[in-house]
Amino acid sequence: MLLQPIHIQALRYAESRAYYYEDPGLTAAGFSLAEYRKLIAQLCAGGIIHSFHLTLMVPPLLGGTWVWAGILGRAEHPYETAHRLTTRLPFVTEILINSCFPANIGSNLALLFFSRDFENETRFIQNLSELHDVEVIKIAEYNYPVTLPLSSEEKKFIRFLIESPDADAETISARFGQNPNWVRSKIERLLWTDKNPSGIFRIQPSIDWSKAENFGHFHFLLETGHRPEQIARLLADQNFQMVMGGKSLAGRYITVEADVWGIPDLYQRIDFLEKLQGVRVAGLIYNQELLINDYWVVKTIGD
Numbered sequence: 001m002l003l004q005p006i007h008i009q010a011l012r013y014a015e016s017r018a019y020y021y022e023d024p025g026l027t028a029a030g031f032s033l034a035e036y037r038k039l040i041a042q043l044c045a046g047g048i049i050h051s052f053h054l055t056l057m058v059p060p061l062l063g064g065t066w067v068w069a070g071i072l073g074r075a076e077h078p079y080e081t082a083h084r085l086t087t088r089l090p091f092v093t094e095i096l097i098n099s100c101f102p103a104n105i106g107s108n109l110a111l112l113f114f115s116r117d118f119e120n121e122t123r124f125i126q127n128l129s130e131l132h133d134v135e136v137i138k139i140a141e142y143n144y145p146v147t148l149p150l151s152s153e154e155k156k157f158i159r160f161l162i163e164s165p166d167a168d169a170e171t172i173s174a175r176f177g178q179n180p181n182w183v184r185s186k187i188e189r190l191l192w193t194d195k196n197p198s199g200i201f202r203i204q205p206s207i208d209w210s211k212a213e214n215f216g217h218f219h220f221l222l223e224t225g226h227r228p229e230q231i232a233r234l235l236a237d238q239n240f241q242m243v244m245g246g247k248s249l250a251g252r253y254i255t256v257e258a259d260v261w262g263i264p265d266l267y268q269r270i271d272f273l274e275k276l277q278g279v280r281v282a283g284l285i286y287n288q289e290l291l292i293n294d295y296w297v298v299k300t301i302g303d
Contacts, residue, residue, distance in 0.1 A: 001046030008259065010039035011048070011207070018052055018188060018203035021169035021180070037168075047211040052165040053292035054158070054203050055093045056300055057192040058114045059142035059199040066142045067118040072107040072127055072249070073134035074100070081109060081130050086293055089113050089121055091300075094204075095291040098219075105283035106221055106249070107133065133250050148200055157186055158201060158301055160283055162294070165203050168254045207290040216260050219243055219285035220269070221253040225278050228254055240269075253282060 013029045013036070020040075022033045031039075044047045059066040075081035078097055086092045091114040100106035109131070115121050115179045150158075159169065160175060167175070172183045192199030209216060220240075224231065228246025231254055243255035256273075260266045273281050 001043075001048055002213050003048070006111075007039055007043060007048075008215065010036055010206070011043060014040060014043075014049070014205050017191070017193060018165070018205065019191070020166075021184065021187075025193075034060070047208055049145040049205040050208055051206045051292075052203055053206060053294040054162045054165045054201055054297060055292055055294050056297055057200050057202065058091055058300065059299070060144050060148050060192075060198045063144045063147035064116055066144075067115045067138055068142070069113055069115055069118065069122075070133065070137045070139055071109075071111040071113070071131075072137070073109055073129075073131040074104075074107055075109045075131050077130070078109040081128070082111065082129070082291075084130075085111055085125070086295070088124060089115070090296055091115065092293045092296075095293055096287065097289040097291070099286040099288050101284045101286070105253075106219070106285040106287075112139075131150055135249070137244060137247070148198055150200075154186065154190065155301060158190065159298070161201070161203065162297055162301070164280055172175065176195045200295075203291045205290075206292045210287060213284075214262050216266075217287040218260050218266065218269075219255050219257045219287075220273060220281055221249060221255055221283040221285070222273065223252070223280045224254060226254075230258065238272065255285075 001258075009029065010031065011162060013026070013031070018031065020037055026033065026036060039222050040049065059068075071085070073081075082095045082097075086095070092111050093114065094112040096107045096110040098106070098110065100108050113121075118138070121225040125131070125136050126134055128134070157172075157176070160172070164171070169180050171182045173180055176182070187197070190199055190201055192202050222231065226234070228242060231246065232242055235256060240258045243249075243257050246254060249255050258269060260269060273279055
């Protein structure tokens, strides 16, 4: 599929908030509801989005002290290793499959997960023989003294969305015999956003970036003696972002990321980075596939 920048804008919005109803966030993102729905339909038809999934924000749902963490590593068989990790770690939410150039540099597998036993789970991850150059990174910590109480009606609402995560507001209204304002109130209470940190669910797309013919998201692994803040200044206004706040990968590489529109753009970005004094591009990581892991969700939400 040939993408336009507006497709990426719609996809980024869908990654953070997938619902198909008019709200201030959608308007701020520059879309009408009809236009947004049309773009999402095009992305689905083109195979970029191959499914939507409901996943849970377990800290506010279950209460207690939690860590949100990421795993980076290189595996000979990344899908098999991802399966092993999701079998052992109970709250894996996202799996990212990457391609690395050259193959022995960078991470071809990344996972995001919630943990309330972070030290023991970190030891398990680090001792997994099939995962090399592994790093386990704390992204955020949460402490919810009490759980969010859910009514039986709200549990039914979420279970319906587990089965039909791409349902629009009209479909949800018809299913529950309610008006759109009822749907909106449930979503505003239960959907997790930056402005609603007590929300307990998100709906996210699984994405196959390999179906995009003219677009890719790349990480650039930089060998440099510069400090991260120096790299950030050198890249100001060049549409690069620091990865992991400038934390070095494998204790060696500072990583920056960028959206890339075709091979000429990729070469131009590499050339720009290589011309910076004291910087060498040691490798590239291409984001190939994002999988949303929802196998644990039904059991966690309960009856």
